[in-house]
Amino acid sequence: MKKKVNIAIAGFGNIGSYFYKTLEKNNYxxxxxxxxxxxxxxxxxxxxxxxxxxKIPKSKWIKNPLDLPLxxxxxxxxxxxxxxxxxxxxxxxxxxxxxxxVITANKALIAKHGDQLATLAEQNKVNLEYEASVGGGMxxxxxxxxxxxxxxxxKVYGILNGTTNFILSSMQNSNKNFYDVLNDAKKLGFAESxxxxxxxxxxxxxxIRILSSIAFNITxxxxxxxxxxxxxxxLTDILYTKKFGxxxxxxxxxxxxxxxxxxxxxxxxxxxxxxxxxxxxVLNAVVIEGSPVGKTILQGEGAGPxxxxxxxxxxxxxxxxxxxxYPFGISSKSRxxxxxxxxxxxxxxxxxRIDVKDIPGVLSSITNIFAKNKISIKNLxxxxxxxxxxxxxxxxxxxxxxxxxxxLFSNLTKNKxxxxxxxxxxxxxx
Amino acid sequence: MKKKVNIAIAGFGNIGSYFYKTLEKNNYxxxxxxxxxxxxxxxxxxxxxxxxxxKIPKSKWIKNPLDLPLxxxxxxxxxxxxxxxxxxxxxxxxxxxxxxxVITANKALIAKHGDQLATLAEQNKVNLEYEASVGGGMxxxxxxxxxxxxxxxxKVYGILNGTTNFILSSMQNSNKNFYDVLNDAKKLGFAESxxxxxxxxxxxxxxIRILSSIAFNITxxxxxxxxxxxxxxxLTDILYTKKFGxxxxxxxxxxxxxxxxxxxxxxxxxxxxxxxxxxxxVLNAVVIEGSPVGKTILQGEGAGPxxxxxxxxxxxxxxxxxxxxYPFGISSKSRxxxxxxxxxxxxxxxxxRIDVKDIPGVLSSITNIFAKNKISIKNLxxxxxxxxxxxxxxxxxxxxxxxxxxxLFSNLTKNKxxxxxxxxxxxxxx
Numbered sequence: 001m002k003k004k005v006n007i008a009i010a011g012f013g014n015i016g017s018y019f020y021k022t023l024e025k026n027n028y029x030x031x032x033x034x035x036x037x038x039x040x041x042x043x044x045x046x047x048x049x050x051x052x053x054x055k056i057p058k059s060k061w062i063k064n065p066l067d068l069p070l071x072x073x074x075x076x077x078x079x080x081x082x083x084x085x086x087x088x089x090x091x092x093x094x095x096x097x098x099x100x101x102v103i104t105a106n107k108a109l110i111a112k113h114g115d116q117l118a119t120l121a122e123q124n125k126v127n128l129e130y131e132a133s134v135g136g137g138m139x140x141x142x143x144x145x146x147x148x149x150x151x152x153x154x155k156v157y158g159i160l161n162g163t164t165n166f167i168l169s170s171m172q173n174s175n176k177n178f179y180d181v182l183n184d185a186k187k188l189g190f191a192e193s194x195x196x197x198x199x200x201x202x203x204x205x206x207x208i209r210i211l212s213s214i215a216f217n218i219t220x221x222x223x224x225x226x227x228x229x230x231x232x233x234x235l236t237d238i239l240y241t242k243k244f245g246x247x248x249x250x251x252x253x254x255x256x257x258x259x260x261x262x263x264x265x266x267x268x269x270x271x272x273x274x275x276x277x278x279x280x281x282v283l284n285a286v287v288i289e290g291s292p293v294g295k296t297i298l299q300g301e302g303a304g305p306x307x308x309x310x311x312x313x314x315x316x317x318x319x320x321x322x323x324x325x326y327p328f329g330i331s332s333k334s335r336x337x338x339x340x341x342x343x344x345x346x347x348x349x350x351x352x353r354i355d356v357k358d359i360p361g362v363l364s365s366i367t368n369i370f371a372k373n374k375i376s377i378k379n380l381x382x383x384x385x386x387x388x389x390x391x392x393x394x395x396x397x398x399x400x401x402x403x404x405x406x407x408l409f410s411n412l413t414k415n416k417x418x419x420x421x422x423x424x425x426x427x428x429x430x
Numbered sequence: 431m432k433k434k435v436n437i438a439i440a441g442f443g444n445i446g447s448y449f450y451k452t453l454e455k456n457n458y459x460x461x462x463x464x465x466x467x468x469x470x471x472x473x474x475x476x477x478x479x480x481x482x483x484x485k486i487p488k489s490k491w492i493k494n495p496l497d498l499p500l501x502x503x504x505x506x507x508x509x510x511x512x513x514x515x516x517x518x519x520x521x522x523x524x525x526x527x528x529x530x531x532v533i534t535a536n537k538a539l540i541a542k543h544g545d546q547l548a549t550l551a552e553q554n555k556v557n558l559e560y561e562a563s564v565g566g567g568m569x570x571x572x573x574x575x576x577x578x579x580x581x582x583x584x585k586v587y588g589i590l591n592g593t594t595n596f597i598l599s600s601m602q603n604s605n606k607n608f609y610d611v612l613n614d615a616k617k618l619g620f621a622e623s624x625x626x627x628x629x630x631x632x633x634x635x636x637x638i639r640i641l642s643s644i645a646f647n648i649t650x651x652x653x654x655x656x657x658x659x660x661x662x663x664x665l666t667d668i669l670y671t672k673k674f675g676x677x678x679x680x681x682x683x684x685x686x687x688x689x690x691x692x693x694x695x696x697x698x699x700x701x702x703x704x705x706x707x708x709x710x711x712v713l714n715a716v717v718i719e720g721s722p723v724g725k726t727i728l729q730g731e732g733a734g735p736x737x738x739x740x741x742x743x744x745x746x747x748x749x750x751x752x753x754x755x756y757p758f759g760i761s762s763k764s765r766x767x768x769x770x771x772x773x774x775x776x777x778x779x780x781x782x783r784i785d786v787k788d789i790p791g792v793l794s795s796i797t798n799i800f801a802k803n804k805i806s807i808k809n810l811x812x813x814x815x816x817x818x819x820x821x822x823x824x825x826x827x828x829x830x831x832x833x834x835x836x837x838l839f840s841n842l843t844k845n846k847x848x849x850x851x852x853x854x855x856x857x858x859x860x
Contacts, residue, residue, distance in 0.1 A: 022722055026580065030579075033579060131577070137726055138727075139573050139577020139578060143577065146576070147561070147569020147573065150739065152456075275729075291736070293566075293736060294567055294734075296569070297568075297727075298727070298729075299725075299728075304724075305722070306721070309580065310580045310720070311577075314578065314580055317580070323753045325751075326463075329463060330462050
């Protein structure tokens with residue numbers, strides 16, 4: 001590789017411009033560490049005429065990002081457009097085909113097309129780096145691929161979404177309700193104006209699928225994993241679970257069970273003295289359980305220009321050092337497909353909040369549904385609201401099969417005493 | 431580099447044999463990931479005739495470890511002898527001179543001779559890897575050098591010694607005294623039969639000096655940093671600090687203050703809801719504060735065969751990949767010497783326990799000493815022990831200069847009412 005390395009940035013919003021500024025500032029530092037001088041040759045942005053705080057020479061602007069892979073002088077393309085389809089996808093495929101190293105923060109793209117992209121990168125002998133796609137503030141991908149390379153990992157899990165973690169921990173700490181806290185999050189820049197993919201768990205699901213493919217040396221799973229968001233959690237749940245010594249966290253969990261893969265993203269009740277329960281605000285944390293290392297935990301901010309830039313530059317330095325590595329730690333042909341564990345056979349205890357009419361016979365009707373579905377009740381709490389002729393029943397169950405919960409839920413929802421869809425949260429021993 | 435890479439292990443105790451077994455078991459896995467086949471060609475041990483659980487072919491045994499660097503067929507030497515001088519030192523110097531890659535878990539050696547060794551490794555174009563020297567269960571060295579390479583780090587701190595953390599957290603959780611808990615630790619294998627370098631803070635000091643040299647791109651500091659152990663902490667202190675909402679932890683702290691370096695290892699009172707206060711047992715944790723990343727935290731087991739082997743194999747894979755890297759992240763000639771911050775100008779608030787005679791006038795005499803030394807008292811608690819005509823005075827101070835504490839301490843020790851050396855613990859806002 002030549003001494004000066006030419007970089008093109010595609011997508012110049014918050015992250016792109018922060019990355020550009022940081023790179024300019026740390027140019028010397030990076031060249032001392034890697035022996036190469038990174039130079040941003042081109043920048044492509046949706047709106048070239050937008051007023052910007054930093055001045056970019058006209059010669060750097062390129063209108064169409066898809067032109068970048070065709071420029072001979074370009075060595076590295078940093079894709080910050082986002083989305084699993086459209087321009088981002090076209091750009092990254094074309095870049096790799098044209099033997100450009102690619103750095104991307106695009107979790108949706110990697111989760112959907114990562115296998116294909118990795119093969120393409122290997123064929124063309126270039127790097128495909130995506131540290132920023134999961135937990136920018138913690139070097140989790142590099143740690144699994146390199147620092148923990150010796151380990152047979154059997155479980156990787158944690159908090160992978162800063163927006164939802166901010167919402168849940170704020171509800172917990174301030175006793176405010178979901179929508180008030182969501183508004184706070186938007187004002188503080190911790191939630192996007194349309195935060196749906198954060199709230200419904202899809203963002204976390206893409207991230208855990210990426211992590212499990214690296215941790216277990218497997219191809220990326222299909223996107224049909226168990227995914228539940230936090231939209232149905234309200235302050236009542238936060239307060240009741242606190243009474244029982246739990247906190248509610250949106251966890252992403254991937255593990256090998258009986259040689260099969262089980263991946264899930266859903267709110268969990270976790271003991272309030274557990275490691276992950278103290279990860280509050282926009283922090284992310286990942287626990288890796290492996291042999292011989294035991295448990296390793298990484299924490300850091302999950303998103304934002306600073307942490308994301310830190311991750312992108314670590315990717316860039318890896319490229320600058322000139323060390324072509326397999327994008328997923330091992331060659332594409334060595335990565336195995338793995339059978340999925342039947343989620344219906346998953347076992348957990350759980351928390352349910354059931355809002356019912358306050359009339360005689362309700363409790364026996366409800367508990368009867370539990371018995372019929374072979375779900376044993378550990379704790380029950382009934383809280384009447386006489387004025388509105390309603391009552392809230394809180395139940396903590398013993399362990400049971402997912403299959404039973406599905407039936408239970410369907411029976412409950414149909415029951416004439418039940419006023420609305422119950423809230424169901426699994427209890428996770430982490 | 432050739433396909434098969436010949437390894438020599440020097441030192442074959444707990445760690446050495448565990449590493450050997452794990453490497454044999456993961457051979458295929460490692461060759462798939464790195465493209466090279468690691469092969470343990472020689473093993474050197476103090477006692478060749480010792481009964482061992484694993485059978486080693488006679489052809490692998492070498493009596494004198496210093497012969498290893500002279501063997502042409504050897505590519506990598508794994509030094510697990512320990513100690514900053516003697517055979518370990520001779521072996522590592524000779525290995526690098528003979529162009530062998532070196533992997534070591536020896537923090538004492540790296541802390542003392544790391545600068546010289548790094549220069550030698552660079553001259554001879556071989557790797558010097560030492561991930562296992564600090565917190566084996568967390569890839570902290572690799573993370574600072576690579577994952578966080580983009581960052582200007584201004585502070586790195588944490589819990590770097592598992593033995594002392596086990597002792598402190600056990601005292602905290604079981605209300606047992608220091609010596610009982612130390613005995614428990616020995617029985618559980620969490621403390622060596624002679625744990626002095628753990629208890630007095632020297633082990634932690636070596637580790638933090640290694641981390642700061644990587645984090646700040648400086649040469650390793652002299653070993654005269656502020657180092658205090660946990661030998662003077664007793665159950666009384668644990669119980670009183672708990673009342674004030676603190677936990678006691680042995681922290682290692684390194685930071686850049688006014689362009690100067692301040693490194694210290696000492697017990698600290700930290701708020702019981704802070705991140706590090708929940709790191710219990712033999713766990714280690716390191717917090718890295720940098721820009722742009724913010725705060726990144728790594729946790730994992732600090733020692734033991736499993737975590738150490740995980741780190742050694744990650745080093746080995748780095749060697750196998752054939753990527754020669756600067757041992758300290760940048761070239762030896764680029765590493766800067768840095769001026770030390772005058773520790774006497776360090777400011778902190780503190781906790782003191784002073785055992786005094788229980789006679790009139792004591793309290794005014796003691797508080798007078800504080801006033802004379804310009805140390806303002808925030809909280810004072812007097813606990814008389816009428817039977818023994820003694821009293822315990824617990825004081826939490828406002829912030830003051832280290833210099834003032836030194837004078838205070840000297841005045842207190844000389845005071846006629848004071849029965850023994852007071853206990854002094856700094857309060858750390860982490």
